[in-house]
Amino acid sequence: QVQLVESGGGVVQPGRSLRLSCAASGFTFSSYGMHWVRQAPGKGLEWVALISYDGSYKYYGDSVKGRFTISRDNSKNTLHLQMNSLRADDTAVYYCAKDPGSGSPYINWFDPWGQGTLVTVSS
Amino acid sequence: QSALTQPASVSGSPGQSITISCTGTSSDVGGYNYVSWYQQHPGKAPKLMVYDVSMRPSGVSNRFSGSKSGNTASLTISGLQAEDEADYYCSSYRSSSTLVFGGGTKLTVL
Numbered sequence: 001q002v003q004l005v006e007s008g009g010g011v012v013q014p015g016r017s018l019r020l021s022c023a024a025s026g027f028t029f030s031s032y033g034m035h036w037v038r039q040a041p042g043k044g045l046e047w048v049a050l051i052s053y054d055g056s057y058k059y060y061g062d063s064v065k066g067r068f069t070i071s072r073d074n075s076k077n078t079l080h081l082q083m084n085s086l087r088a089d090d091t092a093v094y095y096c097a098k099d100p101g102s103g104s105p106y107i108n109w110f111d112p113w114g115q116g117t118l119v120t121v122s123s
Numbered sequence: 124q125s126a127l128t129q130p131a132s133v134s135g136s137p138g139q140s141i142t143i144s145c146t147g148t149s150s151d152v153g154g155y156n157y158v159s160w161y162q163q164h165p166g167k168a169p170k171l172m173v174y175d176v177s178m179r180p181s182g183v184s185n186r187f188s189g190s191k192s193g194n195t196a197s198l199t200i201s202g203l204q205a206e207d208e209a210d211y212y213c214s215s216y217r218s219s220s221t222l223v224f225g226g227g228t229k230l231t232v233l
Contacts, residue, residue: 045212047222059220095168107222109159111171111180
């Protein structure tokens, strides 16, 4: 079955960087777009970024544009999120999620989601 | 302030039906049939319940149904069960290659 396992979360100081990873299994990773979605403690969901199946195009939410970079390594079935210039309001559980297709710019739905990794930005 | 508006909470008794609304604009809910609904139990990852306004993924009970009228989408849960108690989020594609969520609705089964 499809499995997504995030890692790399932790406590980081404001202004510093952190890199998240998501290990995928149970499907042909290189054929599907992938997303990052986050959820601040006690708050709702926020879409963060999309990468197409081959990494040729990427889209970002306004709150992370210019600071976060989504990437993928199809040889290792792994998705990444490089987060720079972190701020307190980036504190959240970060989920990776599978796109239903190759990663159309008409972002639609996500299924399944990983279990998430917590990022805490605090001095 | 979330991009899509949902009621903060709804409740119902076992066996009853409830409906959760999700209101957006013509740039998102009203403009595209790309509305989805997710169920999230405490401490768990969200689970897709409805996509493309009214489609159900394999394995999701037919007690869950989605619809849309104008700028408002709705999720209806019929025959409420205790395990339906959870948070529910709607989402929609929004023009310029982005996706927006609702603020979430807490469903309480009385």
